[in-house]
Amino acid sequence: MALVEIQGLTKYYGKQRGIRDVSFDIKEGEIFGFIGPNGAGKSTTIRILLNFIYPSSGKAAVFGKDAARDSLDIRKNIGYLPSEVYYYDDMKVSELLRFSYAFYKKGSPKRMKELADRLDLNLNKRIEDLSFGNKKKVGIIQALLHQPKLLILDEPTGGLDPLIRSAFFELLKEENERGATIFFSSHILSEVQSMCSRVAIIKEGELIKVETIENLIRNQFKKVTITFSGQKGKTFKIEGGRKPEWSGDTLQLLYGGEIKNMLQMLNETEVKDLLIEEPSLDEVFMHYYEH
Amino acid sequence: MLIYRREMNRNRKALIIWTLVISGIAILNLLMFPDVAKQQAAIDQLIKQMPPGLIKAFGMDQLSMADPLGYYATKGYLMIILFGSIYAVMLAGNMLSKEHNEKTIEFLLSKPIGRSGIVTEKLLAVFTNLLIFNLVITAANYLGFWLAEAEFDLRVFLLLSAAPLLLHLVFASISFLLSSRMNKSRNIVSISLGLVFVMYFMDILSGVSDKLENLKYITPYEYVDAVEIVVSRSMNPIYIGIISAVILLCTIASYLIYQRRDIAV
Numbered sequence: 294m295a296l297v298e299i300q301g302l303t304k305y306y307g308k309q310r311g312i313r314d315v316s317f318d319i320k321e322g323e324i325f326g327f328i329g330p331n332g333a334g335k336s337t338t339i340r341i342l343l344n345f346i347y348p349s350s351g352k353a354a355v356f357g358k359d360a361a362r363d364s365l366d367i368r369k370n371i372g373y374l375p376s377e378v379y380y381y382d383d384m385k386v387s388e389l390l391r392f393s394y395a396f397y398k399k400g401s402p403k404r405m406k407e408l409a410d411r412l413d414l415n416l417n418k419r420i421e422d423l424s425f426g427n428k429k430k431v432g433i434i435q436a437l438l439h440q441p442k443l444l445i446l447d448e449p450t451g452g453l454d455p456l457i458r459s460a461f462f463e464l465l466k467e468e469n470e471r472g473a474t475i476f477f478s479s480h481i482l483s484e485v486q487s488m489c490s491r492v493a494i495i496k497e498g499e500l501i502k503v504e505t506i507e508n509l510i511r512n513q514f515k516k517v518t519i520t521f522s523g524q525k526g527k528t529f530k531i532e533g534g535r536k537p538e539w540s541g542d543t544l545q546l547l548y549g550g551e552i553k554n555m556l557q558m559l560n561e562t563e564v565k566d567l568l569i570e571e572p573s574l575d576e577v578f579m580h581y582y583e584h
Numbered sequence: 585m586l587i588y589r590r591e592m593n594r595n596r597k598a599l600i601i602w603t604l605v606i607s608g609i610a611i612l613n614l615l616m617f618p619d620v621a622k623q624q625a626a627i628d629q630l631i632k633q634m635p636p637g638l639i640k641a642f643g644m645d646q647l648s649m650a651d652p653l654g655y656y657a658t659k660g661y662l663m664i665i666l667f668g669s670i671y672a673v674m675l676a677g678n679m680l681s682k683e684h685n686e687k688t689i690e691f692l693l694s695k696p697i698g699r700s701g702i703v704t705e706k707l708l709a710v711f712t713n714l715l716i717f718n719l720v721i722t723a724a725n726y727l728g729f730w731l732a733e734a735e736f737d738l739r740v741f742l743l744l745s746a747a748p749l750l751l752h753l754v755f756a757s758i759s760f761l762l763s764s765r766m767n768k769s770r771n772i773v774s775i776s777l778g779l780v781f782v783m784y785f786m787d788i789l790s791g792v793s794d795k796l797e798n799l800k801y802i803t804p805y806e807y808v809d810a811v812e813i814v815v816s817r818s819m820n821p822i823y824i825g826i827i828s829a830v831i832l833l834c835t836i837a838s839y840l841i842y843q844r845r846d847i848a849v
Contacts, residue, residue: 306848345693346846365698373694379687383594395586396695435691 294357296321296443296474297342302351304337311337312498314351319476324469326489326506327478334498335478336376339447342476343373355443369397372436376448376478378428382421386431389420393435400438408434411460426452433461437468444468444475450484462488483571514549519559520566529562531555547572587692587702591709595675599713602671606664606717607724613660614728617652624650641791646811652734653741656725657810664721665748665808666784668714669755673776675713676756679706680842681769689847699843703764707835710756718749740817747808747819750827754804755780757834764838765845804830 297319304311312334319325327335340346341353344364353360355367380389387405394400409416414430423431429452436444444465450458465488469475479485485492486506494501514535520543521529533550542565548555552569559567620627627649631639639645647654680703683689692702722745729736759776766772787805789796800806807823 306846340848343694345690346848347844365696365701368694369696371694375690375694377687378691380691381688382686392586392590393691393695396697 294321295319296356297325297476298352298354298357299338299342300352302338302341302353303349304334304341304346305349310334310498311349312495315495315498315500316351317493317500317503319474321474322469322472323491324465324475324477324489326485326492327476327495328480328482328485328492329495330480333495335480335495336447337498338495339373339445339476339478342445343368343371370442372439372441372444374429374432374436374444374446374449376451378432380420380428380431382419384420385416386414386418386420386423387416389431390416390435390438394438397439399440404438405434408437408464411464412457413460424452426454426457429453430457433464437464440468440471440473442473444473445478446475447478448480449477450479450481514547514572515552516570516572517546517548517555518566518568518570519544519564522563522565529558531558585705587697587705588709591679591706592712595709595713598671598675599717602667603717603720606667606671607721609663610660610721610724611728611731613663614652614656614725614732614734617655617732617734620655621650624648637792641788646815652729652732652736653744653814656729657744657814660725660728661744661748661810665751665805666780668717668721668748668752669780670777671717672710672714672752672756673759673780674773676710677759677763677772677776678769679710679760680763681767681772684767684847685769693847700839703839703842707760707838710760711753714749714752714756718745718752721745721748737817740814743813743817743819744810747810747813750824751804751808753831754827757831757838761834761838761841764842 295318299318300316302315303313315334315338327338329335337346341348342355342360344361344367347361356370358367360367381392384392386409390405391402394405405416409430412430412433414427414434418427420428420431429449433449436446446465450461453461465475465477475488477485477488486509489506491503491505492509493503517534519529522542529544531546531548532554534546534548537544537546631649636645642658647657649655649658683692693699725745726741729741755776758779759772762772762775763769783803784805786796786799786803787809790798790800790803790806804827807820807827813819
């Protein structure tokens with residue numbers, strides 16, 4: 294069963310484009326990624342699902358109910374983490390969380406304590422004294438407290454350190470095993486890759502593709518920057534390398550083959566410096582257009 | 585009633601300060617009444633020297649400063665309707681817009697509460713605050729009259745206590761209506777404060793000049809005019825009807841506008 298159904302969804306802010314003709318489904322129980330650069334329309338789509346804004350045309354349904362008309366009903370079973378979290382500065386963390394779960398008549402002090410422990414958050418601090426990352430933790434807890442059927446996470450990992458991030462992913466996996474469906478929006482490809490079963494890719498307001506992670510990984514490639522010492526490297530060529538670009542002694546290319554093979558080849562030249570990194574989203578998209 | 589309770593807590597400090605200050609001034613004002621009444625002759629002399637238009641504008645041609653309610657109507661009452669209206673627009677104008685300014689509306693709207701639910705609880709909080717504000721001031725006035733050992737007509741006193749509440753509700757509902765569409769607290773409060781003063785100015789003008797008399801129909805101050813209440817010992821039912829209609833229309837419009845708008849933070 295499709296838990297979220299989006300059909301031809303379009304939103305203009307005045308003349309400005311939000312999203313254009315976006316359609317996809319999220320199935321019950323899956324972790325669905327939503328990926329695209331900043332300003333691509335991820336938040337716009339999410340805000341329509343939560344009825345913060347009304348679509349210009351098209352339809353969105355959650356739990357089989359109309360996102361605008363039955364919003365109140367829908368929100369009973371949603372946990373939402375916005376990309377930027379803003380809470381009442383005058384409240385303590387525990388006050389805010391109690392205020393939050395009181396709306397659902399679910400959740401308990403015990404669960405609040407448990408989640409705060411796992412994310413290493415001090416419940417007695419005032420919201421205004423929290424750092425960006427700690428505010429994000431409050432956001433995570435308020436989204437998880439009432440054990441919603443659908444979690445909508447808009448760029449959830451910004452500001453979290455690696456340790457907390459893995460604790461957070463652990464929590465998400467538990468929620469998913471419990472039966473929660475997760476809608477995970479992000480501009481970081483590796484995050485989506487490790488969490489999700491399927492992803493929708495959005496760019497400039499339009500949906501480019503809905504793809505399984507398997508297919509994405511099959512097309513995976515790395516951005517490689519090599520600095521050579523001496524002249525020997527100038528003739529360096531590598532199988533599976535694409536778009537080589539030279540600047541001085543430095544070569545930059547996209548590599549899609551086995552990392553082991555590349556390292557072996559590099560071993561035979563005089564390498565001064567080597568950088569292997571995730572390609573930026575734009576590069577992923579370019580890659581997509583090529584195929 | 586989570587939001588209602590939250591708003592009552594959040595606005596408690598402002599309510600206490602405004603109520604204490606206005607009540608205090610009201611009592612002090614009335615404590616001066618016995619002296620004023622004694623010096624009535626001198627005051628009458630003074631008033632006669634004022635321009636006739638000014639006398640008329642403040643209703644001093646029909647009321648005597650020697651009468652406790654006449655004294656109150658020209659002094660304390662004015663302060664309460666004016667300062668109370670300022671309090672009312674600041675209170676109501678910030679109710680919704682504070683959530684937008686501080687971007688906490690996104691949090692609130694993701695919870696299972698409808699937009700109409702948010703509006704209802706916030707409006708109730710505005711009403712409760714203004715009711716408490718006016719009740720305490722009424723008690724303070726009563727205390728003031730008692731301390732000044734002044735005899736007065738209870739019916740007129742109660743009318744003069746209820747009328748400011750109606751005026752405060754008018755300004756509060758206009759201010760709230762603005763905040764259902766606009767985001768910036770500062771703009772909303774500026775516009776509504778402007779209204780409070782411009783309307784008051786128009787009320788004065790309509791009293792001073794016969795040519796501008798028709799102005800009185802568009803300023804709500806005219807509908808709660810103390811002189812008329814004291815002289816007629818009643819409030820004009822048509823005026824009460826107009827005031828209620830304005831409050832009702834602003835409230836309904838607030839619901840409709842807030843329900844339909846896009847909320848972008």
